[in-house]
Amino acid sequence: MSNNTYIEQAEQVILHTYNRFQTVLDRGEGVRLYDVEGKEYLDFGAGIAVFALGYGHPGYNNALKAQIDKLIHTSNLYYNVPAIEAAGKLCEASGLSKVFFTNSGTEAIEGAIKAARKYAYLKDGRTDHEIIAMHHSFHGRSLGALSVTGNTHYQEPFKPLIGGVKFARFNDLESVKALITDKTCAIILETVQGEGGIYPAEPEFLKAIRSICDEKDILLILDEIQCGMGRTGRMFAYQSYGIEPDIMTCAKALGCGVPVGAFVLNKKTADASLVPGDHGTTYGGNPLACTAVSKVFDVFREEKIVEHVNEIAPYLEKKLDELVEKYDFFTERRGKGLMQGVVVTGRPVGEIVSRALEQGLIIISAGTDVLRFVPPLVIEAEDVDEMVRRLEMSL
Secondary structure, eight states: OOHHHHHHHHHHHSOOOSOOOSOOEEEEEBTEEEETTOOEEEESSHHHHTOTTOBOOHHHHHHHHHHHHHOSOOOTTSOOHHHHHHHHHHHHHHTOSEEEEESSHHHHHHHHHHHHHHHHHHHHOOSOOEEEEEBTOOOOSSHHHHHTOBOHHHHGGGOSOOSSEEEEOTTOHHHHHTTOOTTEEEEEEESEESTTTOEEOOHHHHHHHHHHHHHHTOEEEEEOTTTTTTTTSSSSGGGGTTOOOSEEEEOGGGTTTSOOEEEEEOHHHHHTSOOTTSOOOSSTTOHHHHHHHHHHHHHHHHTTHHHHHHHHHHHHHHHHHHHHHHOTTEEEEEEETTEEEEEEOSSOHHHHHHHHHHTTEEOEEETTTEEEEOOOTTOOHHHHHHHHHHHHHHO
C-alpha cells in the first residue's frame, strides 16, 4: 500500500498526539531508512538519538532473536540472567553502584525523583523537600517528569503538577544558589540540554553544582537519556567533566530500539533510599530488554563505538561550521560529539526539516530554532558529506 493509504488508516485508529511527517517508514539498513514505497532516507535523527548502532546490526539482531526463543518475560518476582549481566555492565560503564531498569526515560526520571525524596525523608522525616530543576529542560511527559521540565508550554494544561519544584537558569550558578534552602533535596539537570536547544553544561557550572551538593548533602541527578551512551564522545557525558552524579538516568541508546531505561545510583544513595515496596515495575528489566542492553555494551566495546565518535565528530563539526559560514540564516553551531545543533534565524526550522525529508534526509529540530543532528554513532565521513549535499539541496 502507499504512504497515503497507511496514513489514512493511522488517523482513524491512532490518537493524534503527534503531527507526524507524511511518510511511513518500513525498514532500515545501516544508516538509511526506507518507506513503504521504497524511497531511501539518510538518517541523521536515529529515532531521536536511539539507534546508535544503525539498522540491521547482525550481532544485536541475533542476540534478540535467540532470547525471544529462550525467555521474554518473568516479572521482577524472580531474577533473570540478562538483567544481572546488563546491570553489571551499566554499573561498570557509569562508575555507579546499583541499577533499576525501567521501560522508558520518563520512568527513569520518575524513579530518580522518588529515590531523592526517599533519601531526604530518611534523613529528617520531613515530607516538604524541594527539587531544583532548570529552565528550558526536558525530562519527559508523565506528571512527575513534567514537573521538573522547565517549559510552561508542556506543563500548563496538566497542572497541578507535583509541588516543591523550583527552576534555575542553566549554566547560571548564582540562580541555582539563590534557590537552595534547607528543604532542597536534589538538583536535576541534563548534562547536555537536548529538546531545549543543544546546550552543553559549562564545566565550571557543573563542577560547582557538584561541590554544592557535596557540601549540603543534596543529591545531584544527571539526565543522560539523550546525551549518554557514547553520543558526546564518552560513554556518559558527565565523564568528560570529571564528576559523578548521585543518580543518573539513561534510556534511548541504552537499548538501541528496544524500549528500556534505567536510573543508576551511587552507593551512598542506593544504601539510603528505596527499599522493597517503594518502587516497582512489571516489565522493567525483563530478559528481552536486558538482552538488548547487554548486547549494546558488548558491541560498543568490541567495535570501539565511543572511539569512533571521537574520530568522526570533528568532521561533522567542521562541515556544520562551514554551513554556518555559508548561510546567513545559520548563526551558530553548538553541541558535543554527535549531538549537534545549528541555530536558525529568519525562517521556520520546521520548514527546513520538511524540505530535507523531501530530499531523503532525516533531521529533527530542538527547541524553536535549532536543527538537531543526532545520527547513528556508526556514521562515516561519506555519510556526513551526503547529509550536507542533501541539506543544501533542501535549502
